[in-house]
Each structure stands twice: as C-alpha cells, then as structure tokens.
Amino acid sequence: MKTFPLNHVVESQQFDRDLLELVFQMADQMKADLFGERKYAKYLEGKIMASLFYESSTRTRFSFESAILRLGGSVITTENAREFSSAAKGESLTDSTKIMAGYADIIVMRHNEAGSASRAAEVSSVPVINAGDGAGQHPTQALLDVYTIIDAFPDVNNIKIAMVGDLRYGRTVRSLSYLLTKYENVEIIFVSPHVCKMEADIKTYLEKNGTPWREEQDLALVAQEVDCIYMTRIQKERFHSIKDYHAAASKYILTPDIVQTMKPNAIIMHPLPRVDEIPKEVDDDPRARYFEQAKNGLYIRMALLYLLLQ
Amino acid sequence: MKTFPLNHVVESQQFDRDLLELVFQMADQMKADLFGERKYAKYLEGKIMASLFYESSTRTRFSFESAILRLGGSVITTENAREFSSAAKGESLTDSTKIMAGYADIIVMRHNEAGSASRAAEVSSVPVINAGDGAGQHPTQALLDVYTIIDAFPDVNNIKIAMVGDLRYGRTVRSLSYLLTKYENVEIIFVSPHVCKMEADIKTYLEKNGTPWREEQDLALVAQEVDCIYMTRIQKERFHSIKDYHAAASKYILTPDIVQTMKPNAIIMHPLPRVDEIPKEVDDDPRARYFEQAKNGLYIRMALLYLLLQ
Amino acid sequence: MKTFPLNHVVESQQFDRDLLELVFQMADQMKADLFGERKYAKYLEGKIMASLFYESSTRTRFSFESAILRLGGSVITTENAREFSSAAKGESLTDSTKIMAGYADIIVMRHNEAGSASRAAEVSSVPVINAGDGAGQHPTQALLDVYTIIDAFPDVNNIKIAMVGDLRYGRTVRSLSYLLTKYENVEIIFVSPHVCKMEADIKTYLEKNGTPWREEQDLALVAQEVDCIYMTRIQKERFHSIKDYHAAASKYILTPDIVQTMKPNAIIMHPLPRVDEIPKEVDDDPRARYFEQAKNGLYIRMALLYLLLQ
Numbered sequence: 021m022k023t024f025p026l027n028h029v030v031e032s033q034q035f036d037r038d039l040l041e042l043v044f045q046m047a048d049q050m051k052a053d054l055f056g057e058r059k060y061a062k063y064l065e066g067k068i069m070a071s072l073f074y075e076s077s078t079r080t081r082f083s084f085e086s087a088i089l090r091l092g093g094s095v096i097t098t099e100n101a102r103e104f105s106s107a108a109k110g111e112s113l114t115d116s117t118k119i120m121a122g123y124a125d126i127i128v129m130r131h132n133e134a135g136s137a138s139r140a141a142e143v144s145s146v147p148v149i150n151a152g153d154g155a156g157q158h159p160t161q162a163l164l165d166v167y168t169i170i171d172a173f174p175d176v177n178n179i180k181i182a183m184v185g186d187l188r189y190g191r192t193v194r195s196l197s198y199l200l201t202k203y204e205n206v207e208i209i210f211v212s213p214h215v216c217k218m219e220a221d222i223k224t225y226l227e228k229n230g231t232p233w234r235e236e237q238d239l240a241l242v243a244q245e246v247d248c249i250y251m252t253r254i255q256k257e258r259f260h261s262i263k264d265y266h267a268a269a270s271k272y273i274l275t276p277d278i279v280q281t282m283k284p285n286a287i288i289m290h291p292l293p294r295v296d297e298i299p300k301e302v303d304d305d306p307r308a309r310y311f312e313q314a315k316n317g318l319y320i321r322m323a324l325l326y327l328l329l330q
Numbered sequence: 331m332k333t334f335p336l337n338h339v340v341e342s343q344q345f346d347r348d349l350l351e352l353v354f355q356m357a358d359q360m361k362a363d364l365f366g367e368r369k370y371a372k373y374l375e376g377k378i379m380a381s382l383f384y385e386s387s388t389r390t391r392f393s394f395e396s397a398i399l400r401l402g403g404s405v406i407t408t409e410n411a412r413e414f415s416s417a418a419k420g421e422s423l424t425d426s427t428k429i430m431a432g433y434a435d436i437i438v439m440r441h442n443e444a445g446s447a448s449r450a451a452e453v454s455s456v457p458v459i460n461a462g463d464g465a466g467q468h469p470t471q472a473l474l475d476v477y478t479i480i481d482a483f484p485d486v487n488n489i490k491i492a493m494v495g496d497l498r499y500g501r502t503v504r505s506l507s508y509l510l511t512k513y514e515n516v517e518i519i520f521v522s523p524h525v526c527k528m529e530a531d532i533k534t535y536l537e538k539n540g541t542p543w544r545e546e547q548d549l550a551l552v553a554q555e556v557d558c559i560y561m562t563r564i565q566k567e568r569f570h571s572i573k574d575y576h577a578a579a580s581k582y583i584l585t586p587d588i589v590q591t592m593k594p595n596a597i598i599m600h601p602l603p604r605v606d607e608i609p610k611e612v613d614d615d616p617r618a619r620y621f622e623q624a625k626n627g628l629y630i631r632m633a634l635l636y637l638l639l640q
Numbered sequence: 641m642k643t644f645p646l647n648h649v650v651e652s653q654q655f656d657r658d659l660l661e662l663v664f665q666m667a668d669q670m671k672a673d674l675f676g677e678r679k680y681a682k683y684l685e686g687k688i689m690a691s692l693f694y695e696s697s698t699r700t701r702f703s704f705e706s707a708i709l710r711l712g713g714s715v716i717t718t719e720n721a722r723e724f725s726s727a728a729k730g731e732s733l734t735d736s737t738k739i740m741a742g743y744a745d746i747i748v749m750r751h752n753e754a755g756s757a758s759r760a761a762e763v764s765s766v767p768v769i770n771a772g773d774g775a776g777q778h779p780t781q782a783l784l785d786v787y788t789i790i791d792a793f794p795d796v797n798n799i800k801i802a803m804v805g806d807l808r809y810g811r812t813v814r815s816l817s818y819l820l821t822k823y824e825n826v827e828i829i830f831v832s833p834h835v836c837k838m839e840a841d842i843k844t845y846l847e848k849n850g851t852p853w854r855e856e857q858d859l860a861l862v863a864q865e866v867d868c869i870y871m872t873r874i875q876k877e878r879f880h881s882i883k884d885y886h887a888a889a890s891k892y893i894l895t896p897d898i899v900q901t902m903k904p905n906a907i908i909m910h911p912l913p914r915v916d917e918i919p920k921e922v923d924d925d926p927r928a929r930y931f932e933q934a935k936n937g938l939y940i941r942m943a944l945l946y947l948l949l950q
Contacts, residue, residue, distance in 0.1 A: 061376055066681055068709050070702065078408050079429055082380065085406045086433035089378050096705045098698050099410060100719060111913035114920075119699055119912065122935035123706035292429065293421035300424075315432035371686055388718050389739055392690065395716045396743035399688050409720060602739065603731035610734075625742035 024327035028141035031157040046323035064093035070124035071097040087321035147328040162195035185252035187218040201229035208233040213268035334637035338451035356633035374403035380434035381407040397631035457638040472505035495562035497528040511539035518543040523578035644947035648761035666943035684713035690744035691717040707941035767948040782815035805872035807838040821849035828853040833888035
C-alpha cells in the first residue's frame with residue numbers, strides 16, 4: 021500500500037488525481053469491508069479522535085465519529101468548543117489545539133472562521149482534518165461529492181454535471197468544481213439565479229485547466245441533457261426582498277415532473293440539509309442519490325482516518 | 331432463544347404479556363451477568379448507538395449509553411439534535427433520521443413532539459427506540475416500572491397499586507396503567523388532587539380489560555392497604571394559583587410517618603426526578619425502591635438493545 | 641503494588657507525601673507505557689466513566705476522557721449536567737449522583753459550587769473525582785502541578801518557586817502551596833499586585849509546616865533567582881477600574897527579555913488558559929513547560945483512574 025503523503029487534510033487543493041484515486045480506492049475497500057468480513061474493525065483500536073466543533077454540525081460530527089468507531093477507535097467530543105473554558109473564552113485556537121494534540125491521536129475541527137484548520141494544523145503534533153471552516157473549505161465534503169459521481173460513472177466519460185442553486189456562496193459547488201478539473205471529459209453547467217452566479221475565479225480556473233463550462237437559467241431544459249444534477253439550497257439572505265427570493269427559489273426546484281425527463285442513468289445529488297428544493301416525492305426515484313451521498317461521507321472519512329493514522 | 335418480533339420500540343402498546351416476559355427475562359439475565367461472568371460484555375461489539383436527543387435528559391441518555399457500553403457497543407451522541415445543522419435548523423426529522431441510520435446500527439431518540447419516534451421509525455433502516463416523545467410515549471420507562479413491580483411481586487398475586495400525584499398529565503402513570511392490564515389480579519387506586527385526576531380514556535381502558543380501579547383523596551389512608559405506591563411530582567403549572575398548588579402538593583407528600591404505616595413488604599416507586607413529594611428521610615427505608623427502579627432502567631435497556639440487535 | 645487507600649479524590653488534603661509518591665510513580669509508569677508496550681491499554685476495559693460537568697471545561701473533560709480511553713475504558717459525558725432533566729432542573733445533586741452511580745463505575749464531576757464533590761462522594765456507591773468545584777478544590781490540577789515540578793527536579797533540593805499573578809483568588813496556587821509543604825527544601829516567593837496577594841491562611845499554613853515564603857513585587861528581579869515560575873492569569877474583575885487592571889497586569893507579564901535572565905534549567909509553568917501574561921514567543925524556549933504540564937494531566941488522571949478502579 022502506497023504511503024499517504026499528507027499529514028493534515030485542510031483543503032481540497034491538497035488532492036491531485038493520484039491522491040483522489042488512492043482515497044477513493046480505500047473508501048471502496050472500507051465500504052466493502054463494512055458489508056463483508058470487517059477486517060478493519062479493530063484497525064484503529066487504541067486511537068482517539070477529538071471532535072472539536074466550534075459550531076454545531078451533528079451530521080458531519082456523527083459521520084466522522086461513526087468512521088473512527090467503525091475502525092475500532094474512540095472519541096472525545098464537544099459541540100461547544102467555543103466555550104473551551106469557563107474561565108477564558110478567549111483562549112487562542114493554537115493553544116487549544118496544542119493541548120488537544122496531547123490528548124488525542126487525530127483532531128477533527130469545525131470552525132466558523134476561514135483559515136482556522138490551517139492555523140491549527142501548523143501547531144498540531146497530530147493530524148488535523150478540516151470539517152468545515154466558515155466560508156473556507158470543507159474538503160471531506162468535496163471528496164465525498166466526487167466519490168459519489170465517480171461511483172456512478174467510473175470511467176468519467178464525457179459526463180455533464182449541472183450545479184444548481186446558490187453557486188456564488190456555496191462552499192460545496194466551488195470545491196467540487198475545483199476537484200472536477202482533475203478529470204478529463206467533464207462539462208459543467210451552472211444553473212442559478214442572477215445574484216447567485218458562480219464567481220469569476222472558479223470560471224477562470226476551469227478554463228485554465230481545460231474544463232468546459234456554460235451558464236443556463238432554465239433547470240427544466242438542462243435536466244434533460246445532464247448526467248448529474250447537483251442541487252443546493254438557495255439562501256434567503258442573498259436577496260434584497262423576500263419576494264425576489266421566492267421568485268428565484270421557485271425556479272430552482274427539482275420537481276418530480278423535471279426528474280421524469282432526466283436520463284435513466286443520471287444521478288441527483290445534494291449536500292443536505294435540503295429544504296424544499298428537492299420535494300420528498302423524488303426520494304424514491306432510483307436517480308436520487310443524496311442519502312447515499314451522505315453515507316459515502318462515512319467511507320471517505322474512514323479512508324482518510326485510516327490513511328492519516330496508518 | 332425466541333426471536334424478538336419488534337423492529338422498533340415506539341410505544342408500550344407494542345408489548346403483550348409474552349413480550350413483556352421475554353424482555354423481563356432478558357433483563358434478569360443482563361442483571362445477573364453484570365454481577366456475574368460478564369458473558370454479554372462484548373455481545374454488541376462493533377455496534378454503534380446514536381443518541382439523538384432533541385431535548386436534554388441526561389438521566390435517560392446515560393442509562394441508554396451505559397446499556398450499550400455494558401454490551402461492548404459504542405455511542406455517538408448529541409443533546410442538541412435540534413441544532414442538527416448550523417445551516418438549516420429546519421431540516422425534517424425524517425431526513426435527519428435517514429442520514430443517522432447510515433452512521434449507526436440503532437437510534438435512540440428523545441423529542442419534544444408526540445409522534446416523532448413513530449415518524450422516525452417509518453423511514454429508518456435501523457431500529458429506533460423512543461426515549462420519550464413529548465406528551466406521547468416513553469415506553470422504556472413503562473417497561474422498567476412494570477419490571478420493578480414484577481421483581482418485587484413475581485407472581486403478581488392480588489396486588490394493589492396506588493398511583494399518586496399528577497395523574498392527568500403524567501406520561502408514566504398512564505403508560506403504567508396500560509401495561510398493568512396485561513396482568514390479572516392487579517387493582518389500581520388513583521390518589522390525586524381534583525385537577526390532576528386520571529383521565530377517562532385510561533379508566534375506560536382499564537374497565538374494558540377487567541382491571542379494577544377506584545379513586546381516593548387521602549394518601550395516608552390508602553398507604554396502609556397497598557403493595558406499591560407509585561409517587562409522581564405535582565407540577566405547579568396545573569394550578570390556577572400558587573396557593574392552590576401548595577395546598578394540593580402538601581397533601582400528596584409521602585412522609586416518614588405515612589411510610590411507617592405501610593405493609594412491611596410494600597414498595598415505594600417514583601420515576602424521578604423528585605422534588606419534595608418523597609422526603610430524603612424515606613430513602614433508607616427498605617421499601618424505598620426508586621433508585622433501584624432507575625437502575626432497573628439499565629437492565630431493561632440492555633435487554634432491548636440486545637433483542638433488537640441480535 | 642500497594643493498595644490505594646482513597647475511595648474518592650475530592651481535595652488535595654487527602655494526599656500525604658507517601659500517597660503523592662505512589663500517584664507520581666504510577667503516572668511515570670503510565671507515561672512510559674503510552675510510549676512503550678501499552679500493557680495498560682485494556683486495563684480498564686469494560687469500565688465506564690461518567691463525566692458530569694455542570695459547567696464547561698473542555699480541557700479538563702478531554703484530559704479525563706482521554707485518560708480512561710487510554711486505559712481501555714469508555715465514557716458517558718455531559719457538559720450540561722445542570723440541565724439534568726428537562727422536567728426538573730432542581731433535582732438535588734445527591735439524587736443525580738446516586739442514579740449516575742448505577743450507570744457508571746466512576747464519576748468525574750465539575751461543579752460551580754464549592755463542596756459539591758464532597759457531597760456527591762458521600763452518597764456515591766462508586767468513586768467520585770473532583771474535577772473542580774467552584775472556588776473550592778481542583779485536586780488533580782494540584783497533583784499535576786507538583787508532578788511537573790518533581791519531574792524537573794526529582795530530588796526537590798533547595799528549589800525556589802515564584803507564584804505570579806492572581807494569588808488571592810487562584811485555586812491552583814493555593815492548592816499548590818498546600819502540597820509543596822509535603823516537601824522539604826522548598827521556598828515560595830509570592831509575586832503579585834497588592835489586591836491579589838496570597839491570603840493569610842496559606843501563609844500561616846506554610847509557616848506552621850516549615851516552608852519558607854516571602855513576598856515580592858518585581859517579577860524581573862525574582863525571575864533571576866528561582867527554579868520555577870508559576871504564572872497565573874490576573875482577572876479584570878478583581879480591580880476597581882480597567883486602568884488599575886492594565887497597570888497591574890502589565891507588570892506581571894513574563895516577557896522574552898525576562899525569560900532570558902532565568903536560570904538555564906529553570907522551568908515556566910501555567911495552569912492554562914493563558915491570555916497574554918506569557919507571550920507566544922516564549923513557547924519555544926526549552927524552559928517553557930506549560931504544554932507539557934497540561935499533558936502531565938493525562939498521566940496523573942490515568943494513574944488516579946487506575947488506582948481508584950484497581
């Protein structure tokens with residue numbers, strides 16, 4: 021087994037094509053093992069993971085904690101890392117990290133400020149995994165997104181992906197766009213209201229890396245031609261008026277009628293939580309993969325924990 | 331060992347006499363094993379229980395978590411399930427449940443809304459145990475209550491049980507009344523202030539199932555004739571005035587003087603927490619069983635986890 | 641191995657010189673084992689520790705939880721013990737403790753009221769460790785502080801220790817002073833603003849036990865002669881005006897310039913969290929031991945858990 025070259029996982033930019041494939045291959049093994057002979061069930065026995073969440077995110081936290089437990093490790097956890105101490109709420113992140121590194125073998129950190137994970141990684145004597153740092157990165161989400169696409173289209177042959185909704189502020193679609201440039205033959209279609217358009221930096225990056233993209237407005241039309249629709253939630257606070265928001269949001273709902281027109285082997289993704297941009301009636305459609313996508317987070321995180329701690 | 335017929339535990343109505351006996355027999359085994367050879371100590375090794383608490387209940391949560399740990403399993407836990415995500419507090423319970431079912435082997439859920447556990451169970455691919463859903467059910471409490479009574483009176487022969495305090499709104503006494511109809515030769519005496527009387531639906535149910543009941547006002551009088559006193563807390567908010575509350579509450583205190591008049595082999599129960607309806611002086615009386623009752627929750631929950639996950 | 645004579649750890653006064661040495665010797669073994677053959681890795685397998693924190697203290701909680709996990713045990717934990725129940729926030733500490741003692745093999749308690757741990761220990765059927773009770777005690781902090789000093793100066797030969805900052809209200813320096821009387825040849829120098837001077841009770845205690853002490857104002861001067869500087873945070877709320885606070889606090893900062901003048905083998909300690917009384921530039925100095933000190937908490941707590949549960 022090739023050794024893992026990373027000490028910490030703080031941003032998706034750390035992953036090139038080879039590394040993606042290494043992680044996905046390991047995630048495949050983890051998934052197979054969970055339903056198979058469980059030979060990894062005690063692989064991380066004796067290892068302690070510290071969940072340091074400065075803001076609540078039960079879904080992400082449980083996904084990581086399940087991952088280490090499935091590998092035989094154990095967990096120390098807080099959802100209130102902000103209140104690190106009743107005495108001095110103002111302790112520096114780096115001090116807290118150094119101390120935690122004395123109690124755990126790996127630190128999973130969620131923070132509201134971009135750059136936090138990177139600052140923590142700099143001073144930590146044990147691996148740090150970024151579980152989301154504000155407007156910054158959420159690399160394990162990006163990895164599980166790509167993994168879900170690759171899982172459906174293993175050879176990534178001329179696939180078209182529509183990213184729909186709040187593209188301007190969406191951490192997930194930005195990271196996903198970035199990682200998709202590592203694959204040839206992928207075309208991206210951005211589908212969004214005007215105020216939520218994908219920003220220029222990503223478009224330039226795609227061009228420089230030879231990934232074709234275009235912008236569309238009409239979800240119903242785009243749905244018919246793509247292999248993957250990646251839905252996201254449009255946030256009220258992006259709009260000047262509630263009326264504008266409702267006008268925009270109502271145009272980007274993946275109704276059962278639209279789903280009917282999609283290719284039979286296409287897939288529907290969503291980082292979750294959803295509100296109403298995907299109605300529940302769609303859940304039973306075999307193309308709906310968002311719950312599987314969430315579950316893929318478990319395999320990806322098991323793979324990363326394994327690789328970082330091996 | 332007879333296979334357990336339930337996939338989820340959401341309400342006491344799921345338990346008939348046979349099933350009660352199966353659970354209690356298993357609880358007996360768990361209790362004996364904890365003080366004995368610990369042959370179940372790794373029975374659920376590798377199994378993950380998710381504690382999804384939408385409201386705090388440290389006692390109940392710890393009881394469940396201790397139960398799975400005593401069987402070798404592990405735990406992912408939150409007391410703030412309401413803040414499931416910083417992004418979308420409004421995610422549906424069913425979406426959250428589906429995702430959690432991907433990370434855990436069994437879900438224990440506490441929620442403030444009646445019917446939550448049942449809705450969760452409908453969509454969950456893993457067993458769901460209701461750890462209390464608002465004004466609805468708290469089936470494991472009902473089971474441990476009956477278990478505590480059966481433990482003291484194994485043949486349940488002509489026993490009289492007084493339920494005292496807030497019977498109208500009390501989830502525990504309502505469920506307990508229901509389950510006691512599964513046993514012959516039990517008589518129930520409801521002892522409460524007028525505004526907290528047991529509601530008609532339960533009385534009708536008792537009659538239809540042949541369980542005799544009557545109502546009394548005087549705790550001191552009733553205490554002398556019963557085999558079991560089940561005390562509950564009278565809540566201030568039931569009364570129009572603080573004065574009315576104090577007048578009522580002071581009549582339903584199980585003083586040491588009253589305890590003195592009880593049968594020697596009678597038992598005193600309370601779902602806890604108590605405030606002052608049972609003075610601390612009573613704790614040392616051998617008839618006081620409320621701490622043992624709380625501990626019985628551990629054996630009952632071990633039994634259920636074992637049966638649901640076997 | 642000598643049997644441990646304590647059932648609970650509630651205050652530093654429980655430790656005489658022999659007991660200190662027993663704990664430190666065990667802590668040494670724990671430390672060696674963590675970096676060695678891990679023969680204690682499953683020593684407490686099957687044992688459950690309940691973390692009952694009535695106020696947040698992530699550092700202390702993680703230190704204890706890491707300790708039991710490193711020994712193979714497991715954890716049930718709450719940072720919101722105050723909300724023990726949604727129904728009755730007013731449940732007595734002793735009732736909560738009795739119930740928890742039914743679910744766990746050992747209880748670690750943090751509380752805001754002095755005397756809480758002692759009251760809990762009185763009714764608990766399992767060992768209770770005080771993890772800080774308000775203005776009262778925090779005995780494991782005191783132990784790890786002495787352990788850190790002994791680790792640097794094994795024969796404790798004519799060492800001088802400066803305690804700096806908020807000595808009047810500082811729980812740690814008070815307990816540390818107490819424990820240092822167990823060693824001969826230790827001299828203590830109290831360095832603090834006038835309003836934060838060490839109180840008379842400790843000074844009297846030192847005299848009665850033959851431990852010399854004196855008071856100084858000038859940190860820069862004292863720094864040159866001592867073997868150990870124990871820094872603490874000066875709290876704003878001790879001062880009448882913000883201006884007085886800044887005037888005082890600025891005099892008790894251990895600047896790199898002062899550190900330069902310290903003896904080469906002296907050590908710098910701090911119970912953490914720090915604010916700015918030790919600038920980050922000092923962290924890389926080999927004399928800075930505060931992160932090691934925090935980590936020593938792990939070994940001390942492993943030792944205590946081991947000794948209490950053996």
